[in-house]
Amino acid sequence: MINATVIVDRYGDPEKYVLRRGLAVFIETKDNYILFDLGPDSESLQRNAEKIGIDLELLDGAIISHTHSSHIGGINALGWSSPFLKILIPFDSMKSIGRIIKNNGLVPIEILDWLNPWPQVYVTPPVYGPPWEHFLVINTPRGLIVFSGCMHPGLRKTINVIKEKFGDKKIYALIGGFHLENALESYIENTIRELLKVNPEKIIPLHCSGSLFISRARSVLGNKVVEVKVGNTISL
Numbered sequence: 001m002i003n004a005t006v007i008v009d010r011y012g013d014p015e016k017y018v019l020r021r022g023l024a025v026f027i028e029t030k031d032n033y034i035l036f037d038l039g040p041d042s043e044s045l046q047r048n049a050e051k052i053g054i055d056l057e058l059l060d061g062a063i064i065s066h067t068h069s070s071h072i073g074g075i076n077a078l079g080w081s082s083p084f085l086k087i088l089i090p091f092d093s094m095k096s097i098g099r100i101i102k103n104n105g106l107v108p109i110e111i112l113d114w115l116n117p118w119p120q121v122y123v124t125p126p127v128y129g130p131p132w133e134h135f136l137v138i139n140t141p142r143g144l145i146v147f148s149g150c151m152h153p154g155l156r157k158t159i160n161v162i163k164e165k166f167g168d169k170k171i172y173a174l175i176g177g178f179h180l181e182n183a184l185e186s187y188i189e190n191t192i193r194e195l196l197k198v199n200p201e202k203i204i205p206l207h208c209s210g211s212l213f214i215s216r217a218r219s220v221l222g223n224k225v226v227e228v229k230v231g232n233t234i235s236l
């Protein structure tokens with residue numbers, strides 16, 4: 001079982017959590033604790049993790065999906081909680097994000113190609129959006145669980161890259177940003193058609209997915225579309 005807990009996003013209880021436009025998801029696999037994206041600032045990452053009861057010191061590693069500020073801001077918090085932690089960083093960001101990571105006592109590792117940093121856990125090569133983006137793929141007996149920061153390259157391109165590695169293995173779940181907040185309706189409809197081809201058992205739109213996309217996805221996939229807010233854990 002894979003557990004994913006949303007630490008940073010815009011949606012949740014404002015009395016309890018620091019809500020921000022950004023993304024950070026805590027992933028628990030059989031063997032490891034991994035952080036997918038770091039949110040836009042240290043405050044939201046640190047305070048929400050504490051409220052939820054997640055100990056960032058337990059992390060085995062973290063990955064930054066792409067260079068947008070809403071996904072990298074918690075570097076400082078990680079420097080405090082988990083010095084020397086390995087952070088997988090986007091292609092071509094060693095001189096920018098890599099430098100900040102080193103200055104915070106953490107260890108940057110640039111993603112150049114497919115990686116398999118932990119059992120079951122894979123990271124895609126750079127996929128061009130812009131910017132370069134990486135996706136986290138967890139290979140489970142039920143199928144693949146794909147984590148997305150923003151999905152700037154779009155659904156089809158993203159899925160095609162994953163197919164290069166995993167062939168026609170079923171995509172069991174898609175979780176994260178779909179970046180369709182300001183997309184044209186026709187583009188959203190296109191994505192829905194692609195989504196139907198993928199036909200995941202679960203889709204968990206977060207961050208910048210946009211309400212129109214979520215309602216259209218729900219109309220074709222029904223209760224396979226699951227809403228998860230800050231502080232919630234979904235077991236996949």
Ligand SMILES: [Zn+2]
Pocket residue numbers: 066068149150152
């Ligand atoms: Zn982005």
Ligand SMILES: [Zn+2]
Pocket residue numbers: 149150151177178179208
């Ligand atoms: Zn986005």
